[in-house]
Amino acid sequence: MQYNLLGKTGMNVSRIGFGGIPIQHVNEDEVKKIVSKCIGAGINFFDTARGYTVSEELLGKAFQGKRDRVYIATKTMARDRDGMMSEVEISLKNLQTDYIDLYQFHNVGSLDEYDKIMGKGGAYEALEKLQEEGVVRHIGITSHKLPIMEKALETECFATIQFPLSVVERQAEEIFKTAHEKNIGTIAMKPMAGGALRDGRKALKFILESPYLSIAIPGMDSLDQVSENAEAADGIALTEDERSEIVKVAKELGNTFCRRCGYCMPCPQGVDIPIMFLMEGYYSRYDLKDWAVTRYNNFKVKADACKKCGICETRCPYELPIRDMLEKVTEVFK
Incomplete structure (x- = not known):
């Protein structure tokens, strides 16, 4: 160290x-x-x-x-x-x-x-x-x-x-x-x-x-x-190969993604917001589709429980469009 x-x-x-x-x-x-x-x-x-x-x-x-x-x-x-x-x-x-x-x-x-x-x-x-x-x-x-x-x-x-x-x-x-x-x-x-x-x-x-x-x-x-x-x-x-690889991953992520800080929580509907985005990431970015679907389906409260109250967005330090992002999660796991 x-x-x-x-x-x-x-x-x-x-x-x-x-x-x-x-x-x-x-x-x-x-x-x-x-x-x-x-x-x-x-x-x-x-x-x-x-x-x-x-x-x-x-x-x-x-x-x-x-x-x-x-x-x-x-x-x-x-x-x-x-x-x-x-x-x-x-x-x-x-x-x-x-x-x-x-x-x-x-x-x-x-x-x-x-x-x-x-x-x-x-x-x-x-x-x-x-x-x-x-x-x-x-x-x-x-x-x-x-x-x-x-x-x-x-x-x-x-x-x-x-x-x-x-x-x-x-x-x-x-x-x-x-x-x-x-x-x-x-x-x-x-x-x-x-x-x-x-x-x-x-x-x-x-x-x-x-x-x-x-x-x-x-x-x-x-x-x-x-x-x-x-x-x-x-x-x-x-x-140099490792540096190129990590920079490529960063470009693919862009800026509109969840950092899992948890400041958006708790959700009044019981949605675990960071976990929803994590599952979508596993599905979309990391080629773990079957595993992500199985995990997602085991959650009692899923992204579609969102009532769009917007409280989460007022708490997010990155001002993410959480409601729209949860809609995307719902679409991915339909």
């Missing part, structure tokens, strides 16, 4: 970190095995969030006896001072620790939200106080919107920024360069485009070629994924 300094934090982090979204669906014993394998492979940075249901609690249990070998990053949607104070207290309890290495503002979606966080009585005030007390070591921000990152980089307030970066989504490249020049750590979320890129090794190696990227944090929910992802940081460059 290779390591980078995470900007001004001084933390020497593994180039591949652990993304904590998927483990909310994994049992406690398996999570402990996954965390142990990560540490054994040299992975020392673990990112989770208050919004990832039981992810914090599961990781907290898995970190027992290992706290001095890991850096813990978490985040919250709290935007005011009191709300942030409450959220950090819950995170400390869930993670079974008395300090958090990196606490981040989660998925800041608009400049109004940003201004609320940074204004009088905003959530930043809380993290500043907690940083002075040593409860929070460093403060970061995450978003899917470039204007938010650009505004954040105008200040000296953040030690890290977290933004999507993959062979499909490369708009972060310039903003990461700016951050790197300011000694701000850069964290790539969704490095495998939310699972849309199946070859994790190639996908990760592609973005790790960037000299401005501190760390990539693919989601992991199995021991095999830990092995595959850790191997991507071995320093061996992609061959």
Whole structure:
């Protein structure tokens, strides 16, 4: 495993970190095995969030006896001072620790939200106080919107920024360069485009070629994924054939696809929206038609249950036309 300094934090982090979204669906014993394998492979940075249901609690249990070998990053949607104070207290309890290495503002979606966080009585005030007390070591921000990152980089307030970066989504490249020049750590979320890129090794190696990227944090929910992802940081460059192959896959995906972040959920009708798109991807892109049809037919609630209320679209950070996309899934599996 290779390591980078995470900007001004001084933390020497593994180039591949652990993304904590998927483990909310994994049992406690398996999570402990996954965390142990990560540490054994040299992975020392673990990112989770208050919004990832039981992810914090599961990781907290898995970190027992290992706290001095890991850096813990978490985040919250709290935007005011009191709300942030409450959220950090819950995170400390869930993670079974008395300090958090990196606490981040989660998925800041608009400049109004940003201004609320940074204004009088905003959530930043809380993290500043907690940083002075040593409860929070460093403060970061995450978003899917470039204007938010650009505004954040105008200040000296953040030690890290977290933004999507993959062979499909490369708009972060310039903003990461700016951050790197300011000694701000850069964290790539969704490095495998939310699972849309199946070859994790190639996908990760592609973005790790960037000299401005501190760390990539693919989601992991199995021991095999830990092995595959850790191997991507071995320093061996992609061959030209491999690079051409992964770029071709990215072009075929385009921009209108689900990253499986889950922010659209829950659906009032009970549709598992990301899974619907995953099944359609297996059918249309990966030549697994029979398998995809069998899996799709086993779901009690399918894409055609959508009532077009549109709530999901208001939550999607990528502003995807989810209702139209669900119609396409229905057509594919007719």
